[in-house]
Amino acid sequence: MTDLSNRKWYTGMTTQEDWWAVWLGLGFFCLGLLTLAGVDLVGWIAYPKKWVFSLPEGAVAKKIVTPDKAFYALGGKYSITAKGFYKSLGPIGSILVTYLVFTVATTIGAYFMKWNIKRYITGWTIIFFLTYLVWFIGHHAFFAATAVDLKKSKFPDMFTLSLGGGASFILALIVGLIIGNFFKGFASYLSTAAKPEWFIKTAIVFLGVKVGYLPIKAAASSAKLGKEVAGLTGELFIAGAAATVVAYLIFWPGVYLISRKIFKLPRKTAAVLGSGISICGVSAAVATGGAVRAKPVVSIMVSALVVVWAVIELIILPGFFTHVWPRTDDPLVAGAAMGMSVKTDGADAAAGELMDEFMRTKIERDTHGAVQWPEGIITVSAVMTKIWIDMFIGLWAFILALLWVYRIERRPGERVMASEVWHRFPKFVLGYFAAWFIYLAIFFGPGHAGAPEGMDVLKAATAGAVPVEKGMRKFFFMLTFMSLGIITDFKKLREAQFGKMVWVYFVALFLFIIPVAILIAYIFHHGMQIPNIAPQ
Amino acid sequence: MQEEEKKEISGTGSLTGEALEAEDVLAGAEPWDPIETKLVVWSFIAALIALIIGLLVVPTSIFFH
Numbered sequence: 316m317t318d319l320s321n322r323k324w325y326t327g328m329t330t331q332e333d334w335w336a337v338w339l340g341l342g343f344f345c346l347g348l349l350t351l352a353g354v355d356l357v358g359w360i361a362y363p364k365k366w367v368f369s370l371p372e373g374a375v376a377k378k379i380v381t382p383d384k385a386f387y388a389l390g391g392k393y394s395i396t397a398k399g400f401y402k403s404l405g406p407i408g409s410i411l412v413t414y415l416v417f418t419v420a421t422t423i424g425a426y427f428m429k430w431n432i433k434r435y436i437t438g439w440t441i442i443f444f445l446t447y448l449v450w451f452i453g454h455h456a457f458f459a460a461t462a463v464d465l466k467k468s469k470f471p472d473m474f475t476l477s478l479g480g481g482a483s484f485i486l487a488l489i490v491g492l493i494i495g496n497f498f499k500g501f502a503s504y505l506s507t508a509a510k511p512e513w514f515i516k517t518a519i520v521f522l523g524v525k526v527g528y529l530p531i532k533a534a535a536s537s538a539k540l541g542k543e544v545a546g547l548t549g550e551l552f553i554a555g556a557a558a559t560v561v562a563y564l565i566f567w568p569g570v571y572l573i574s575r576k577i578f579k580l581p582r583k584t585a586a587v588l589g590s591g592i593s594i595c596g597v598s599a600a601v602a603t604g605g606a607v608r609a610k611p612v613v614s615i616m617v618s619a620l621v622v623v624w625a626v627i628e629l630i631i632l633p634g635f636f637t638h639v640w641p642r643t644d645d646p647l648v649a650g651a652a653m654g655m656s657v658k659t660d661g662a663d664a665a666a667g668e669l670m671d672e673f674m675r676t677k678i679e680r681d682t683h684g685a686v687q688w689p690e691g692i693i694t695v696s697a698v699m700t701k702i703w704i705d706m707f708i709g710l711w712a713f714i715l716a717l718l719w720v721y722r723i724e725r726r727p728g729e730r731v732m733a734s735e736v737w738h739r740f741p742k743f744v745l746g747y748f749a750a751w752f753i754y755l756a757i758f759f760g761p762g763h764a765g766a767p768e769g770m771d772v773l774k775a776a777t778a779g780a781v782p783v784e785k786g787m788r789k790f791f792f793m794l795t796f797m798s799l800g801i802i803t804d805f806k807k808l809r810e811a812q813f814g815k816m817v818w819v820y821f822v823a824l825f826l827f828i829i830p831v832a833i834l835i836a837y838i839f840h841h842g843m844q845i846p847n848i849a850p851q
Numbered sequence: 852m853q854e855e856e857k858k859e860i861s862g863t864g865s866l867t868g869e870a871l872e873a874e875d876v877l878a879g880a881e882p883w884d885p886i887e888t889k890l891v892v893w894s895f896i897a898a899l900i901a902l903i904i905g906l907l908v909v910p911t912s913i914f915f916h
Contacts, residue, residue: 550911557905557912564898568891575887579880582887722886815877839905839912 324737332513335424337746340520342420343783344750347524350395350779351757351772357779358390358401359416360786361409361447363454363483365464371471378464379456386410386451389782395775413790414443424513431507438508442801446793449490453483461676463684477680480789481633481672484665484796488629491800502801509798515660518791520746522664522698525691525784527754531773533689534758534765536848541765543846544689545758548751551699554839555651559703562655562835566593567711569831570823578819582723583609586715588816591617592658592823599711606716606735608724620820625662626803628824632656633670643678646688647843648836650696655832656824660701662799667697668792687849691784696840705741712736754780 328334346356366385370376376384388409390401404412418439425435453459459482460475476482491509495502502509526548534541567589574585586607591600600617603609636642636649650667657663671693678686716731757776763769906914 554909554911557901557909560901561898561905564894564901568894571887572891575880575883580877581880584877718886718890723884837913838902839909841911841913842916843911 322734322738324734326738329427330429331742332428332510333516333742335428336513336516336520336743339420339424339517340523340743340746341749343787344520344524347779347783348753351775353396353775355390355394355397355778357782358394358397359388359404359409359412360782360790361386361406361413362389362786362789363450365454365456365459367456374468374470377468379460379468379470385454389786390778393778393781395778410447417443434504434507438505442505442508442794442797445490446487446790446797449487449797450483450793453486458482458486461680463679466684477676479672479676481669483793484669484672487793487796488626488800491797492803493800495801495803496805499804505801509801511795511798511802512660514791514794514798515664516743518788518795519660519664519698519702519743520750521783521788521791522694523747523750524754524780525788526695527751527758528777528780528784529689529691530758530765531754531762531776531780533846533848534762534773535777538765540846540848541758544692545755547692547843547846548695550843551647551696554843555654555696555699556703558651558655558835558839559700559707562832563593563704563707563711565831566828569827573823573827574819577822578815580815580819583607584613587613587617588819590711591621592820592828603712603715606712607719616816620816621658622799623803623805624820624824625657625659626799628657629662629666629669633666633673636670637673637677643674643681645837645841646674646693646845647696648833648840649674650693651700651836651840652829652833653697654700655704655836656829660705663701664694664698665792665795665799667694670697685849686847688845689848692845700836702744702747705744710736
């Protein structure tokens, strides 16, 4: 076991996934900021377009293109200073540059985290190209094109699944699950590089860029819309905090009660299960397990269940919230409820992203394009509650440690250090907030909140923000889906010793956590509206 | 199994090696203690207080509709 007594505040900065999400996320965020000084170092990221094998007669390659143009470097569209260069990369060139840059960046992280480098690079390379292949297939017009896409590209009426970018996420998860469940040797080999928690935490730092950039994007339509979006993200921040505090204080004792009174589990197991189902899955289970001194296998079992159930939630909830309730009437209630229901960062952010795609596509289709929502706000609402929950992990682990040491097990002479809160704090959250607040400061500072005198700065900021918040974020989401599938083994649920735990988890999650999450999300988010960005 | 590998549950696959220990952690529940009642009840009370404050303070809460 690692000796924790000599830990300093900076312990783990070069060795933990959590910190490497910060370094990776903020590293590319800083590269993006250089566009403000006229230097574009992020426009190479390869991004997909919807495609068909051949364009029908009369169609124009606008929203839907042919396979040879299915990827492009985002800088070729958004860069101010290097547009020509990034355009010249072409689809293959941009994918290769993306591969090289991320291989170097993530391998540095893998090296410091003391992973097997040779195996990491091989696994990463396979996962990278598999992810891009799936991203390509998932953007076939049959899966992804909406009625609006067809109209803009002057396509004849044809049936499509209208899943938008969500099709690629689902496909990545399916491919990952096939590998994880039917090619277990291969999945085991890839597991060194299949790191959904690392990928998603990095993606969440990129999401911070997205939240900060949303008002800048909206200001391109009008300064008024920019301020509206800035106000909305602020409201989500406050509402998310309130909802999370209330929900958490109900979730934990509720699950503890169910585990102890109905399923007759021992205290420590119930405490770890309570945290795993209520808070932030894996990290909470590990943190609580440490706090109450449960046997390591308890945290491991709960964590495994968390991962598997989170994937099941990921498959069920986005569709349920989009098509059953609350549908597009209350999209931010759905987002906030998602954040409180899905218990891993990866699955939650991914489910939020999927629902964002579903709901935007649905509202656009239902209103024949009269209502269009900016991309990412529903994802933000899902991630916001999750991030607040993440921040409570440290505090709750600390409270439980105090209770167990001083009241429940009464260990004489033992003290709990306040620094435990910092050590349990999810560090990637720092990157998320830094990225968000810096772009917000650019919007309200030199960007003059979208006034004409600030537009040059905002355009320069856009050139650096879009490749990060759109290209890199979605790519890391894709990696997350693929990796989540690869490491998920449904067989775990069938293993005998999981039987009781599976039922506790099922009952607690579907009959207690999700209904309470929906109710609390409704109390604090009902009626919040996403601005309409459809051309009037 | 190495310690690091144990912690990386998501990547390890089956837990069959832990079977006996797993049985231990699911069985042998201690009797319910009054301190647990306090923990649960006070948590619910804190939730109620947080809910009331939240309703009154958060501008988007249904209280303001």
